[in-house]
Amino acid sequence: MQLSPDNRSNNPLDLTKIRVRVSSFLGREDHLSCIRVCRDWFHDFAPLAWHTVDFDKEAAAFKKVPPEVLNKYGGFVSQTLNISTLSHIQALQHVKVNSIVAMKIHFNGNCLYRSMLSDLLRRSHGSITSLTFWCHPPEPNTFEKQRSGAYHYIHVNDIFAPFPSSTDPRSNASLGTRLKSLSLTHICLTREGFSSILQYSPLLDELTxxxxxxxxxxxxxxxxxxxALRYLSADFAQVWCNxxxxxxxxxxxxxxxxxxKWHLTSLAQPNNRTIDLKNLDFSSWCPLLQTVTFGSDDTDAISALLLNNFKDLKSCTLSAKTLAMSTALGLVSHMDSLTTIRFTGEAQEATSMQLLSVTMKLCRNLQVLSFESLVCDVETVEKIRWGCKGLRELRVRFQGLDTPEDIDGCLKKLCVTTRSGGIGSTRHLDKDTISTRIxxxxxxxxxxxxxxxxxxxYDLHRSSA
Known part of the structure; x- marks a missing residue:
């Protein structure tokens, strides 16, 4: 008996959502087996089996794929990683490989390589949203040596390959309309070219x-x-055209x-000028900049930037090693706007708890505090009451909660007490225990x-429901 469409929809094996969820536990070989089961399974598993081609792992196998197979499956290729040789591009040289969303490309000075790469980009210009271009660092790794290596140079057409005009019916996108993420490493380009890349990328959201x-x-x-860029990852010297x-x-x-958002990967000064950190105002260029991540341990530079160069920060992430009186003062200078403070890595100073307590006392609008390496002393916490009564997320440790069982017991006690009515319901608890005080x-x-x-x-709302 043939199943009616309504009956078929009740069969778990015919539910796309179920198959997609199962596919997350399968490897590529299993995906290839599943696509042979039936037409419905083909449509669900074929995109997963052919989604990613990583030439660092499977170059030899993919280069052996015959044209007739690419004719059937090439349209499912969405991500191509570590393209670095002419043979890699040749393996993708098929008209059906035209829906690539993300590409990671090693750039070199070979003219034929660049020409064929241009062809591949042109075929996929209507689908690409993420591009990564990188070159090997020069030897020695200096900007002067990088400048002298022609293979480091990139121009606009390397990213936005020529394509049919908008009057051509084969054209399905305008210049750069889909690109959202761009990453460049050890690349040289002109200022005019950099400006043009931004102009041709109206949807560009992330730049590294x-x-x-x-x-x-x-x-x-x-x-x-x-x-329209919203997220930038670049060191301090980089933004000054080193x-x-x-x-x-x-x-x-x-x-x-x-x-x-700006991820400052380094705070080293540019090699072509000296920047006075006391006379900079980043808000004059980027008035919406409110989230900063410092990837440096330079306490003095971080303090100077927080005090002088940023205005009304809402979120700040910095290394625990940089927590000192000067950085605490820098954070407090944004006490009316800061809602998130995150410390990463191990705390080094014995005074971290005192400095953090002062920050927590004054930053009254704080909603998120994350300092996983900090071990709070309960007595110190009780002496200096935190002013951030609107806190929503807390990630710290406490002295006395030394085992997973202790931590679990404390949090369960917190959940039960919250459900029972709050502070008033703690009267029956042993006042002398660390967990009760916490x-x-x-x-x-x-x-x-x-x-x-x-x-x-622990999600307190879910746990106390």
Missing amino acids: LDRVMVMYHKPGIPLYTGS DSLDPSAPCLLLHFPLLE VQHLLQFKQLRTVWLGTKD
Whole structure:
């Protein structure tokens, strides 16, 4: 008997959502087996089996795939990683390989390699949302040596390959309309080219620059300042166009008026100028910048930037090693706006608890505190009451909660007490125990939802429901 469409929909084996969930536990060989079961399974598993081609892992196997197979499955290839040789591009040289979403490409100076790469990008120009270009670092790894290596140079057409005009019926996208994420490593390009890349990428949301030389700024060439970029990963020197031949080139931040998040991978000064950290105002270029992550242990530079260069920060992430009086003062200078503070790595100073307590006392609008390496002394916490009554997420440890069982017991006690009515319901608890004192301290934060004390996250709302 044939199943009716309604009956078929009740069969678990015919539910796409079920098959997709099962597929997450399968390897590529299993995916290839599943696509042979039936037509429905083919449509669910074929995209997963052919989704990613990593040439570092499967170059030999993929190069043996015959054209007729690519004709059937090439449209499912969505991500190509570690393209680095002419043979890699040749393996993708098929008209049906035209829906790539993400590409990671090693750039070199071979003209034929670049020409065929341009063809591949042109075929996929309507689907690509993420591009990564990188070169091997020069030997020695200096900007001067990087400048002298022609294979480091990139131009606009390397990223936005020529394609049919908009009047051509085969064209399904305009220049750069889909690109959302771009990463460049050890690349050289002109300032005009950099400006054009931004202009041709109206949807570009994330940009990563690592040892990129932006060169040959000419005052007569207009710079594009309308980028919609919101996330930037680049070191301090990088945004100042670290090119010794362009000492007066303006800061790259002027291109990003809508920038919201900046990951400062390093705070080293540029090699072509000295920047006075006391006379900078990043808000003049990026008025919406409110989230900063410091990937450096330079306490003095972080303190100077927090005090002088950022305005109304909402979120700040920094290394625990940098927690000192100066950085605490820098954080407190944003006490009216800060809602998130995250410390990463191991705490080094014995005074970390005192400095953090002062910060927590004054930053009254704080909603998230994450300091996983800090071991709080309950007595110190009780003496200096935290002013951030709207705290929603807390990630710290406490002295006396030394085992997973202790932590679990404390958090369960917190959940039970919360469900029973809060601080008033702690009267029956043993007042002298560490867990009770911690529970009493945490109960003052009425909006607290997520707590981590050394083992796992506890959702207090779900646990107390």
